[in-house]
Amino acid sequence: MRENLNDLTAFVMVAREGSFTRAAAKLGVSQSALSQTIRGLEERLRLRLFSRTTRRVAPTDAGERLLATVGPRLEGIETDLAALSELREKPAGNIRITASEHAADSILMPKLMKLLPDFPDIKVEINTDYRMIDIVEQRFDAGVRLGEYIAKDMIAVRIGPDVRMAVVGAPAYFAARPRPKKPQDLTDHDCINVRLPTLGGRLPWDFKKGKHELKVRVEGTLILNGFHQILNATLAGMGLAFALEEVVQPHIAEGRLIRVLEDWCNPFPGYHLYYPSRRQPSMAFELIVDAFRYRK
Numbered sequence: 001m002r003e004n005l006n007d008l009t010a011f012v013m014v015a016r017e018g019s020f021t022r023a024a025a026k027l028g029v030s031q032s033a034l035s036q037t038i039r040g041l042e043e044r045l046r047l048r049l050f051s052r053t054t055r056r057v058a059p060t061d062a063g064e065r066l067l068a069t070v071g072p073r074l075e076g077i078e079t080d081l082a083a084l085s086e087l088r089e090k091p092a093g094n095i096r097i098t099a100s101e102h103a104a105d106s107i108l109m110p111k112l113m114k115l116l117p118d119f120p121d122i123k124v125e126i127n128t129d130y131r132m133i134d135i136v137e138q139r140f141d142a143g144v145r146l147g148e149y150i151a152k153d154m155i156a157v158r159i160g161p162d163v164r165m166a167v168v169g170a171p172a173y174f175a176a177r178p179r180p181k182k183p184q185d186l187t188d189h190d191c192i193n194v195r196l197p198t199l200g201g202r203l204p205w206d207f208k209k210g211k212h213e214l215k216v217r218v219e220g221t222l223i224l225n226g227f228h229q230i231l232n233a234t235l236a237g238m239g240l241a242f243a244l245e246e247v248v249q250p251h252i253a254e255g256r257l258i259r260v261l262e263d264w265c266n267p268f269p270g271y272h273l274y275y276p277s278r279r280q281p282s283m284a285f286e287l288i289v290d291a292f293r294y295r296k
Contacts, residue, residue, distance in 0.1 A: 008070050010037045011049060015059045015067045091284040092121035098135060099144035101128040102227050102247065103271050107160050108144070108292065115291045122284045130225050136276055141285060147269025153277060159292040160271035164245040165206070167265070168257040172237035179260045180240075183207045183216045190239040191218035192230055205242045207264040214264075218242075270294075 013023040024031040049063035104126050135143045150156045193202045204215040220239045224230050234241040251257040
């Protein structure tokens with residue numbers, strides 16, 4: 001038989017107070033309503049739970065057994081609920097985030113290193129992954145993606161500036177090949193492709209110049225899915241790469257890479273933190289979101 005939790009709470013309060021009057025005051029109900037609740041519980045259990053006198057209310061043997069069984073469990077529930085309430089009152093708890101390695105290194109970690117020392121009760125787990133996973137199914141609190149890849153049913157918070165892509169190759173690569181003048185010329189080049197498991201095929205290289213937009217399906221001897229591997233292969237002269245400008249700019253400045261088709265690469269929305277719109281955020285999560293938020 002499943003008893004109402006409120007009825008059991010009422011029973012425990014009466015047993016501990018030894019008085020319907022004091023128990024009713026603590027529960028915020030009338031004495032008559034409390035008496036009716038206990039009578040109903042006794043009728044359903046078909047047991048007498050209290051011996052009543054004009055001066056005192058005491059549990060019967062059956063009442064003592066019920067109190068010994070139910071009392072500690074209700075205390076445990078109250079303790080757990082109080083702990084949950086603390087999550088609303090102070091920043092505490094575990095936050096799981098999935099992000100690309102570049103987003104984690106360039107945005108998340110620098111901001112967390114400033115934030116977390118002041119909030120030791122917040123635990124953050126970052127899973128670096130290039131797959132477009134379902135954060136709800138995989139039980140992540142949030143994910144990080146470039147703005148154009150975020151589903152419309154998610155809340156998105158901008159955490160980084162606009163970004164640009166860059167087509168780059170090593171001097172050794174261009175020593176044997178002409179530099180492309182337009183995106184269509186890439187069909188004659190050895191390009192390093194990217195394949196993300198959840199998107200299936202290889203990612204096209206997107207270009208825009210004025211009103212002209214092109215998606216070029218490139219070919220090459222390498223298909224990779226990590227930006228460190230792509231960068232190392234490009235520096236080694238193994239092909240052209242389509243990479244984030246921020247990542248390759250230091251190598252361009254030092255002459256290790258040569259940039260081409262720059263006038264075809266326009267800015268687009270950068271990294272966003274996203275999470276389900278139906279989520280009820282904890283204080284810790286709200287603090288994390290605010291710390292990541294992009295401010296010009």
